[in-house]
Amino acid sequence: MSEASAHHAADRRELTAAQRNAVAELLRVSPVADELGRRFVRAGHELHLVGGSVRDALLGRLGDDLDFCTDAHPDETLRIIKGWAESIWETGREFGTIGAQRDGLRLEITTFRAESYDQVSRNPVVVYGTSLDEDLKRRDFTINAMAVSLPDHRFTDPHGGLDDLSAKVIRTPSTPGESFGDDPLRMLRAARFAAQLRFAVHPDVHLAMTEMAADLDRITAERIRDEFTKLLCGADPITGLRLLVDTGLAERFLPELTGLKLEIDEHAQHKDVYEHTLTVVENAVSYEEEGCDFILRMAALLHDAGKPATKAVGSDGRVSFHHHEVVGARLTKARMKAMRYPKDVTAQVTALVALHLRFYGYGRGEWTDSAVRRYVADAGDLLPRLHKLTRSDCTTRNRRKAAQLAADYDALEDRIARIAAEEDLARVRPDLDGNAIMELLGVPPGPVVGRAWKHLKEQRLEHGPLDRDAAEAELLRWARAEGILG
Known part of the structure; x- marks a missing residue:
C-alpha cells in the first residue's frame, strides 16, 4: 500500500470512529432510547435504533422522531411499553408498527420485517422477519440499513452504509433491480434522498431507475405525491428533478416537466425552457424566509x-x-x-x-x-x-x-x-354591502343583488373608494340602466 493510500485509509478509520462516537453520544444524551432498550431486554427481546434515525444521527441532525426495530410482535411491544409510554397509537399495526410518545420524543417500534411483493400489488405484504440482518437487507438504501442496538450501543452495518454515507452516495443493499422490483417507489425515494441530502445515486442505481421507470405505474398516486412533495421540498430540489427527467421517471407521473425540453434549432431559437424552469425553482427557494x-x-x-x-x-x-x-x-x-x-x-x-x-x-x-x-x-x-x-x-x-x-x-x-x-x-369590496343594496333598490335576496355587488366592486377597483352618496348614486344609475328601476 502506498503512503498516500495508507494515509487515506487512516483518515477513513478516524472518520468512522468519530461518527460512531457521535451516535453513542447522541444516544447517551437521549436516555429514553436506552431506557426503552432495557425494557425490551428484560422482556427477552431485542431493540435497535434503525433506518433514518441512525443515518440522521451520523449526519448530526437527529430529530425528535426515532425509529426502532425489534423481534417482538406488536402485541408484545404493547405489553412492554404500556404504563411507560405517555401515549400509544396503533395506526400502523397492520404493518407491524406501534407508535408511542415519551419525554417529547415520538417513537415508532416495528417488528423485524421480511416483506414480500407479488409484483402486481401496489402495497407491500408484510411478513415478520426473525433477525436484524434480515430486516436491514430489505431496506431501501444502504444509508438506511444501519442499526444501533440498545442499550449496549453496538453498531451494525452489514451493507457498507457508513462508507456510502461518507462518500455521499445512494446505493441499495441488494441489487437495484431486486430492490426496485420489490417496491418501485424506491426509485422515486432515491431521487428524493438525492434532493434532501445532496447525495449522488450510484451508477447502477441510476441505470436501474432508467430501465425500470415504467414500473412506477404500479404505485398509487398518493404515495407518488408524498415522495415528490418531499423531493421538491429538499435542500437541493434541482438535483432530484434532473434525476426524474434523466431517468424517465418524470414521464410516468409529471410529463409536463419532461415536456419543457423543447427542441431548439438555429432558425427558431428561444430560451431553454427546461433549464429556465430549474433556475426559477432555484430562485424561488432563495426567496423563502x-x-x-x-x-x-x-x-x-x-x-x-x-x-x-x-x-x-x-x-x-x-x-x-x-x-x-x-x-x-x-x-x-x-x-x-x-x-x-x-x-x-x-x-x-x-x-x-x-x-x-x-x-x-x-x-x-x-x-x-x-x-x-x-x-x-x-x-x-x-x-x-x-x-x-x-x-x-x-x-x-x-x-x-x-x-x-x-x-x-x-x-x-x-x-x-x-x-x-x-x-x-x-x-377590496364594494362600498355598499348586500343589505344596503337590497334596501336602496327595494329587492329581495337573489341574482340582482349579486350583479349589483359585482358592479360596485368593479367601480371600486376602477376608481378607488367612493363615499356613501357617490356609491348610492352609482348604484341607482346602474339599476336604471339595467331596467331594475324605472
Missing part, C-alpha cells in the same frame, strides 16, 4: 407548463408562447388533481401560474391605479408569493435587462404600498 414553501416551489416548477402547447414560430422566425399562462394553469390544475393534491393547494398553485405573466408590461408605464388594484385583488392572499414568483422568473443573462426588470418590480411594490396606505387593498 423559513422552511419549504411548497406552493411557491410547485408554481415555479409549472409556471411555464403551457409553453409546449402554445409554441409558435412567426414569419420573422421568432418564437412565441401566446397565452401560455392560461394553458399552463389548466394543465397545472389537471396534473395536481391527478396526483391527488388537496383542492386548496391545487387552487393556489394554479392561480400563481395563471398570474405569473401579469406584471410584464408594467415598466412601459401603461398601468393605471385601477390596474394595480386589480393585480392585488386578483392575487389576494397569494400576493407575497406572486411577488417572489415574478422576481424568480427573471433569469435573463442580460444584466441591464435584469436590472430594469428588478427596478420595475420595485416600483410596482412601492406603488402597491402607496395605494394600500390610502385604501385597504387586501380587502
Whole structure:
C-alpha cells in the first residue's frame, strides 16, 4: 500500500470512529432510547435504533422522531411499553408498527420485517422477519440499513452504509433491480434522498431507475405525491428533478416537466425552457424566509407548463408562447388533481401560474391605479408569493435587462404600498354591502343583488373608494340602466 493510500485509509478509520462516537453520544444524551432498550431486554427481546434515525444521527441532525426495530410482535411491544409510554397509537399495526410518545420524543417500534411483493400489488405484504440482518437487507438504501442496538450501543452495518454515507452516495443493499422490483417507489425515494441530502445515486442505481421507470405505474398516486412533495421540498430540489427527467421517471407521473425540453434549432431559437424552469425553482427557494414553501416551489416548477402547447414560430422566425399562462394553469390544475393534491393547494398553485405573466408590461408605464388594484385583488392572499414568483422568473443573462426588470418590480411594490396606505387593498369590496343594496333598490335576496355587488366592486377597483352618496348614486344609475328601476 502506498503512503498516500495508507494515509487515506487512516483518515477513513478516524472518520468512522468519530461518527460512531457521535451516535453513542447522541444516544447517551437521549436516555429514553436506552431506557426503552432495557425494557425490551428484560422482556427477552431485542431493540435497535434503525433506518433514518441512525443515518440522521451520523449526519448530526437527529430529530425528535426515532425509529426502532425489534423481534417482538406488536402485541408484545404493547405489553412492554404500556404504563411507560405517555401515549400509544396503533395506526400502523397492520404493518407491524406501534407508535408511542415519551419525554417529547415520538417513537415508532416495528417488528423485524421480511416483506414480500407479488409484483402486481401496489402495497407491500408484510411478513415478520426473525433477525436484524434480515430486516436491514430489505431496506431501501444502504444509508438506511444501519442499526444501533440498545442499550449496549453496538453498531451494525452489514451493507457498507457508513462508507456510502461518507462518500455521499445512494446505493441499495441488494441489487437495484431486486430492490426496485420489490417496491418501485424506491426509485422515486432515491431521487428524493438525492434532493434532501445532496447525495449522488450510484451508477447502477441510476441505470436501474432508467430501465425500470415504467414500473412506477404500479404505485398509487398518493404515495407518488408524498415522495415528490418531499423531493421538491429538499435542500437541493434541482438535483432530484434532473434525476426524474434523466431517468424517465418524470414521464410516468409529471410529463409536463419532461415536456419543457423543447427542441431548439438555429432558425427558431428561444430560451431553454427546461433549464429556465430549474433556475426559477432555484430562485424561488432563495426567496423563502423559513422552511419549504411548497406552493411557491410547485408554481415555479409549472409556471411555464403551457409553453409546449402554445409554441409558435412567426414569419420573422421568432418564437412565441401566446397565452401560455392560461394553458399552463389548466394543465397545472389537471396534473395536481391527478396526483391527488388537496383542492386548496391545487387552487393556489394554479392561480400563481395563471398570474405569473401579469406584471410584464408594467415598466412601459401603461398601468393605471385601477390596474394595480386589480393585480392585488386578483392575487389576494397569494400576493407575497406572486411577488417572489415574478422576481424568480427573471433569469435573463442580460444584466441591464435584469436590472430594469428588478427596478420595475420595485416600483410596482412601492406603488402597491402607496395605494394600500390610502385604501385597504387586501380587502377590496364594494362600498355598499348586500343589505344596503337590497334596501336602496327595494329587492329581495337573489341574482340582482349579486350583479349589483359585482358592479360596485368593479367601480371600486376602477376608481378607488367612493363615499356613501357617490356609491348610492352609482348604484341607482346602474339599476336604471339595467331596467331594475324605472
